[in-house]
Amino acid sequence: xxxxxxxxxxxxxxxxxxxxxxxxxxxxxxxxxxxxxxxxxxxxxxxxxxxxxxxxxxxxxxxxxxxxxxxxxxxxxxxxxxxxxxxxxxxxxxxxxxxxxxxxxxxxxxxxxxxxxxxxxxxxxxxxxxxxxxxxxxxxxxxxxxxxxxxxxxxxxxxxxxxxxxxxxxxxxxxxxxxxxxxxxxxxxxxxxxxxxxxxxxxxxxxxxxxxxxxxxxxxxxxxxxxxxxxxxxxxxxxxxxxxxxxxxxxxxxxxxxxxxxxxxxxxxxxxxxxxxxxxxxxxxxxxxxxxxxxxxxxxxxxxxxxxxxxxxxxxxxxxxxxxxxxxxxxxxxxxxxxxxxxxxxxxxxxxxxxxxxxxxxxxxxxxxxxxxxxxxxxxxxxxxxxxxxxxxxxxxxxxxxxxxxxxxxxxxxxxxxxxxxxxxxxxxxxxxxxxxxxxxxxxxxxxxxxxxxxxxxxxxxxxxxx
Numbered sequence: 001x002x003x004x005x006x007x008x009x010x011x012x013x014x015x016x017x018x019x020x021x022x023x024x025x026x027x028x029x030x031x032x033x034x035x036x037x038x039x040x041x042x043x044x045x046x047x048x049x050x051x052x053x054x055x056x057x058x059x060x061x062x063x064x065x066x067x068x069x070x071x072x073x074x075x076x077x078x079x080x081x082x083x084x085x086x087x088x089x090x091x092x093x094x095x096x097x098x099x100x101x102x103x104x105x106x107x108x109x110x111x112x113x114x115x116x117x118x119x120x121x122x123x124x125x126x127x128x129x130x131x132x133x134x135x136x137x138x139x140x141x142x143x144x145x146x147x148x149x150x151x152x153x154x155x156x157x158x159x160x161x162x163x164x165x166x167x168x169x170x171x172x173x174x175x176x177x178x179x180x181x182x183x184x185x186x187x188x189x190x191x192x193x194x195x196x197x198x199x200x201x202x203x204x205x206x207x208x209x210x211x212x213x214x215x216x217x218x219x220x221x222x223x224x225x226x227x228x229x230x231x232x233x234x235x236x237x238x239x240x241x242x243x244x245x246x247x248x249x250x251x252x253x254x255x256x257x258x259x260x261x262x263x264x265x266x267x268x269x270x271x272x273x274x275x276x277x278x279x280x281x282x283x284x285x286x287x288x289x290x291x292x293x294x295x296x297x298x299x300x301x302x303x304x305x306x307x308x309x310x311x312x313x314x315x316x317x318x319x320x321x322x323x324x325x326x327x328x329x330x331x332x333x334x335x336x337x338x339x340x341x342x343x344x345x346x347x348x349x350x351x352x353x354x355x356x357x358x359x360x361x362x363x364x365x366x367x368x369x370x371x372x373x374x375x376x377x378x379x380x381x382x383x384x385x386x387x388x389x390x391x392x393x394x395x396x397x398x399x400x401x402x403x404x405x406x407x408x409x410x411x412x413x414x415x416x417x418x419x420x421x422x423x424x425x426x427x428x429x430x431x432x433x434x435x436x437x438x439x440x441x442x443x444x445x446x447x448x449x450x451x452x453x454x455x456x457x458x459x460x461x462x463x464x465x466x467x
Contacts, residue, residue, distance in 0.1 A: 031274070031275070033275065033280060033283075034280050034283075034284055036284050036287055036288075038287070038288065038291060039287050039291070040291065040294075040383075040384055041381075041382065042290060042291070042294050043340075043342070043381035043382065043383060044294050044297060044298065044342060044381075044383055044385075045290065045293065045294050045297075045410070047339070047340060047381070047401065048401060048408065048409065048410035048447070049401055049402045049403070049409055049410065050409070050410045050411070050412050050422075050423075051403065051409045051410065051411055051412075051448075052412070052413060052414060053252070053254055053411040053412065053413050053446070054413065056253060056254045056413060056444070057251050057252065057253050057254070058251065058252045058254075058411050058446070058448055059249050059250070059251045059252075060249055060250050060251075060252070060448055060449075060450055061245060061246065061249045062245070062246050062249060062450075062451065063243060063244065063245060063246070064244035064245055064246050064247075071091060071311050071312060072091065072159075072160030072161065072311050073085075073088045073089070073091050073092075073134050073160050073161075073162055074088045074160065075088075075134075075136045075160075075188075077136075081113065082113055082136045082137075082186055082188065083108065083111075083188075084108050084111055084134055084136075084188055085108075086101065086104035086105040086107070086108040087099075087101065087104060089104050089107060089108060090104070091162065092132065092162060092165045092168065093165050094165055094168040094169055095168070095207070097207070098203075098204070098207045100201075100203040100204070103198070103201050103203050103204050106198065106201070107190070107195070107198050107204075110190055110194045110195075110198065111134065111188040111189065111190045112188065112189050112190070112191075113136075113186065113187075113188055114186075114187050114188070114189050115184070115185070115186055115187075116138070116181040116184065116185040116187065117181065117184055118181055118182060118183050118184055119180070119181065119182075120180070120181045120185075121178060121179070121180050121181075122140060122179040122180065122181060122185070122187065123163070123164060123175045123178065123179040124175060124178050125143075125144070125174075125175050125176060125177055125178045126174055126175065127174060127175050128172065128173075128174055128175075129164055129166045129167045129172040129173060129174060129175055129192075130167060130172070130191060130192050131164055131167055131189045131190060131191050131192065132162065132163075132164040132165050132166075132167045132168060132189070132190050132192075132195075133162060133163050133164050133179070133187045133188070133189050134162045134187060134188040134189075135157055135158065135159060135160065135161045135162065135163075135185065135186075135187050136159065136186045136187060136188060137159055137185065137186040138158070138159070138181060138182075138183045138184055138185030138186060138187075139156060139157065139158050139181070139182045139183045139185070139316055139460070140156070140157040140158075140161070140163075140179050140180065140181055140182065140185060141153050141155075141156055141157075141179070141180050141181075141182050141318075142154045142155040142156070142157060142163075142177050142178075142179060143177060143178040143179070143180055144176075144177045144178070153318060154177060156182075156315065156316040156317070156318055157179075157316075158316045158459065158460060163179060167190070167191075167192040167195065168192070168195050172192060182319070226243060227239040227240070252303055252411055252446045252447075252448045253446065254411060254412070254413060254444040254445060254446050255296060255300065255302075255303065255444070255445060255446050256442055256443070256444050256445075257289050257292045257293055257296065257442070257443050257445075258289075258440065258441065258442045258443075259285060259288075259289065259441050260429065260438055260439070260440055260441070261281055261282060261285050261426075261438070261439040261440075261441055262436050262437070262438055262439075263277060263278050263281055263436070263437045263439075264434075264435060264436050264437070265431065265435045265436070265437055266435070268437060278437070282420075282426060282439070282441070285441055286420070286421070286424065286441065289424070289441060289443050290443070293443055293445050294383070294385050295385045296445070297410070297445065297446075297447045298342075298383065298385040298386060298397075299385065299387070303446050303447055303448070304447070305397055305399070305408065305447060305449070305455055306386070306395060306397070306457065308449055308455075309397075309449070309455045309456070309457045310449075310452035310453070310455070312452065313333050313334075313452060313453060313455060313456045313457060314456075314457045314459055315329055315330060315333060315456070315457070315458055315459070316458070316459050316460050317458065317459075317460060317461055317462070320460075320461075320462035321350055321351075321353075321354050321461070321462050321463075321464060322343075322347060322350055322351040322354060322396060322458065322461045323351075323354045323358075324354065324355060324358065324360055324375070326458055326461075327341075327351070327375045327376075327396075327458070328376070329458070330396060330398050330456050330457075330458045331375075331376060331378065331398065331456075333398070333453065333456030334398045334399065334400055334453060334454065334455065334456040336400060336405075336453065337400050337405055337407075338378050338398055338399070338400055339378070339399055339400050339401045339402075339407065340378060340379045340380070340381055340398075340399065340401075341375065341378060341379065341380040341381065341396060341397065341398050342380075342381055342383045342386065342396070342397040342398075342399070343380060343381075343382065343383065343386060343394070343395075343396045343397070343461075344382070344383065344384060344386045344387070344388055344394045345382040345384060346388060346394070346463050347386070347388075347394045347395075347396060347461055347463060348373060348380055348382055349463075350461070350462075350463045350464060351375075351380070352373070353464075362374055362375050363377075365377065365379050367379055378398070383397075388463065391462075392462065392463045392464070393460050393461055393462050393463065394461050394463060395457055395458060395459050395460075395461060396457070396458040396461055397455065397456070397457055398455070398456045398457075398458075399454060399455045399456075400453075400454045400455075401454075403450065405454075406450045406451045406454060407450060407451075407454040408447060408448070408449055408450070408454050408455060409447070409448050409450065410445065410446075410447055411445060411446040411447060411448055412444060412445050412446075413444055416444070420441075423443055423444055423445060424441070424442065424443040424444075425440075425441075425442050425443075426439050426440070426441050427439065427440040427441075427442070
């Protein structure tokens with residue numbers, strides 16, 4: 001018997017059965033529903049308590065507060081030249097309430113731009129206060145001595161902060177703390193002598209001379225004090241009091257996210273098995289709307305949590321990366337029943353790395369069957385809507401929620417026409433001349449911060465160098 005030649009090889013043998021590629025033409029494939037990578041966990045929408053905003057508006061009534069401005073100074077720049085916006089100088093305590101625009105503009109022109117490198121001392125404790133400083137860019141540590149003589153960081157100042165306003169008063173005194181740059185800093189400085197020359201302007205002289213703002217006593221939150229007597233004996237005359245309210249409380253109008261879903265009638269008629277095409281199109285459209293809704297509730301300039309957090313509730317990291325110390329500082333801003341942290345996934349990763357570097361291992365907590373990282377027992381939820389800028393810095397939100405807790409609430413209105421989900425409607429708009437069915441998909445929402453200390457923000461959180 002001779003060996004088989006090449007013509008007898010397996011590749012050239014006749015096919016004995018139907019191939020799988022041909023058989024697939026008669027088979028029904030198993031299909032998944034349409035998948036969408038842009039769907040996130042949307043923890044903010046899931047965790048916020050939602051309040052019915054009847055009439056499309058929610059009014060937040062508060063006690064009358066005498067707090068003026070946001071405490072930060074704003075700047076403009078042309079290239080590397082920085083200038084303070086003149087009306088912002090009224091944020092300085094000696095100039096609070098001063099409104100002479102011409103005098104403020106002249107005063108702004110007298111500020112001199114100065115640059116400091118990381119580690120430079122801007123002002124030293126014990127030295128006379130001869131200048132007022134406006135921090136345009138960078139971070140500055142406020143250093144002081146502890147009870148045991150050690151140097152400690154008392155505060156971290158960042159863009160818009162100011163210090164040394166005592167230089168504008170008649171008795172400036174000396175620096176009580178050392179101000180040291182932790183990054184390269186750009187500051188605007190005004191020497192006491194230059195301000196004394198401006199005091200020749202009658203309006204400034206009269207404003208400084210009048211001194212105190214007057215009015216009712218205030219508590220630490222800037223609210224009108226409620227007179228209460230305690231610890232007395234006998235029958236002394238009790239002081240009368242009342243609780244005053246804001247005359248123009250803030251109102252939140254429901255915002256809207258909308259789109260027009262279009263489905264061709266041929267698709268809706270012929271290609272609905274095994275899945276309804278219109279239903280699947282609607283499902284993914286709603287997911288996109290909900291993603292946009294959460295993004296707006298975090299970043300919208302009018303009602304977003306990042307933009308509407310009180311300036312006094314914003315702190316900066318001590319060294320850049322999010323450390324356990326920074327998270328403790330953030331907890332101190334919302335110490336009344338904190339609910340949860342919200343941070344970008346990369347920020348949570350950076351925090352975990354800092355904990356590992358220090359040998360600290362936070363415990364996870366169970367939230368609805370999910371194991372979620374936490375700090376001091378407060379869960380940390382991921383939210384990719386908190387952005388990471390080009391410098392790889394981000395923010396961390398901490399909030400208290402609920403009307404009863406004077407916290408943060410989500411706003412919506414249910415029972416609207418053609419409601420498909422709570423606060424979301426799908427309205428049939430008809431069929432156009434191209435035989436396309438159109439649906440108007442709308443969702444109405446907003447968010448309200450009931451009192452300023454319900455939200456804290458850790459800003460300028462560095463995520464490290466990307467490898």
